[in-house]
Amino acid sequence: MESIFHEKQEGSLCAQHCLNNLLQGEYFTPVELSSIAHQLDEEERIRMAEGGVTSEEYRTFLQQPSGNMDDSGFFSIQVISNALRVWGLELILFNSREYQQLMIDPINEKAFICNYKEHWFTVRKLGQQWFNLNSLLTGPELISDTYLALFLAQLQQEGYSIFVIRGNLPDCEAEQILRIMRVEQRQRPRLIGEEAAAQSxxxxxxxxxxxxxxxxxxxxxxxxxxxxxxxxxxxxxxxxxxxxxxxxxxxxxxxxxxxxxxxxxxxxxxxxxxxxxxxxxxxxxxxxxxxxxxxxxxxxxxxxxxxxxxxxxxxxxxxxxxxTSPQQNSQGTGRPESEKGSQAHDMDTKHAQ
Structure with missing residues (x-):
């Protein structure tokens, strides 16, 4: 799985990621796709000028923004088709009457490009196995042969436009490795938003x-x-x-x-x-x-x-x-009351004598 080239989503450059994942390499840059878009705009302007540069339709066309690109990085199917034409590749609408009359089994094709509401992604066969190379996924998603038809039918029910890639795709390392070995995927990759939400x-x-x-x-x-x-x-x-x-x-x-x-x-x-x-x-x-x-x-x-x-x-x-003071005074005389009486009696006897 590590050998498979897989560009993850950046801004609105899903058309660039779709092309590079299809070709398995960094073949296109936003500048190169913008150059193709400007070339397409100029071709359209020349065709509109053929009706007269003073006509109301021409003035209205000049006032309208480009239909092949915008400032967010979106590119139209015409830009993708012109970019693939350089490699000798062609886009065929999968559910068109011309293709359905061919009665071709999807597993016998080489790749598909899917588009819904300005989002582009690639489904490609590498070796003998199919992989969903959606840039919104954290990595390549393995798709079994039995599930491929159901997967494409489900995309159609959800409103996707599916294009079959016709022509010889450039050889790549993943193609060489997966020709001699098969891979197993135990855990399917998450959407980038789901992984960010899980991390959050x-x-x-x-x-x-x-x-x-x-x-x-x-x-x-x-x-x-x-x-x-x-x-x-x-x-x-x-x-x-x-x-x-x-x-x-x-x-x-x-x-x-x-x-x-x-x-x-x-x-x-x-x-x-x-x-x-x-x-x-x-x-x-x-x-x-x-x-x-x-x-x-x-x-x-x-x-x-x-x-x-x-x-x-x-x-x-x-x-x-x-x-205690009176007691000390009475004790200070050293004589009791009887002695005082006796003393007085003796004094009287002396005077009588």
Missing amino acids: RGSQGMSLQRSVEVGQGLEEGIVDEDEEELRRALALSRQDMEVEDEEADLRRAIQLSMLGAAGTSNTTESSHGGTSQTAKSTQAQDVPSQTPGGTQSEKLSAEELRKRRQAYFDRQSQQQAQS
């Missing part, structure tokens, strides 16, 4: 796969960010719990210290009335009042609780210092 779908599939992978990566990144945020939140909550635990411990310590102070104040009250009353008033100021929602100390900050506790301990220390 493949690229879109790859793009979609990459998008999914990127999306998954983004989701993983988001999950990682969420996990990081969760870790930070847990860390902050642990810090808050530690602060709350410290505040709770502080509140319990204050309550215990207040309970201890209350016990001390009750003992002092039994021996020192004035001091007891002062301690009670001080305790009433420092012990927080109970509320349905909790104690007032629970609403205070840790720093305020520390300050109040320190102030409470300072006042306790001052009260204890004041309560």
Whole structure:
């Protein structure tokens, strides 16, 4: 199959591809076909001028575009026919009455040229096998002998004009190789548009796969960010719990210290009335009042609780210092009340003597 010459479609140069695929080589270029088209246009102009250059038909002909070529690269059947005439080849309409009367089996022909809506392509026999050399295909398509007649009939039903090539085609490498061997084709070639669409779908599939992978990566990144945020939140909550635990411990310590102070104040009250009353008033100021929602100390900050506790301990220390002063004064005399009475009695005895 690699030895078969097959030009693929470029623009609207299907007539050029058709001729080169038929002849199995780069025999014609757009410039050469354009030259043939201009020559045909000039011949037509000369024929129209024979009726008079001042006639309305002639002026209308000059205003019309060329019927043999256009800017897209299309060439008419006249251009193709003239190009093949150089090689001694002739075109015969396949479904014409003259050809049908010959009753020739298509497999005994050498080549066909097919045309539909300005598209041209070649079907040629190489060796003992037929090939569809349509320039719109990605490669030559093998056609069996039994399928050739059905293939041509299908083209006619689709509106194609089919021309039989008569004459001796130039020899080519593919012809020489396929004379001594036959080829098999396991996979038929696609149309160029189908291959481009398949490649586009493949690229879109790859793009979609990459998008999914990127999306998954983004989701993983988001999950990682969420996990990081969760870790930070847990860390902050642990810090808050530690602060709350410290505040709770502080509140319990204050309550215990207040309970201890209350016990001390009750003992002092039994021996020192004035001091007891002062301690009670001080305790009433420092012990927080109970509320349905909790104690007032629970609403205070840790720093305020520390300050109040320190102030409470300072006042306790001052009260204890004041309560111990009278005892120290009485102990400073070194004599109890009985001794004071005895001393007074002795003084009176001396004066009596």
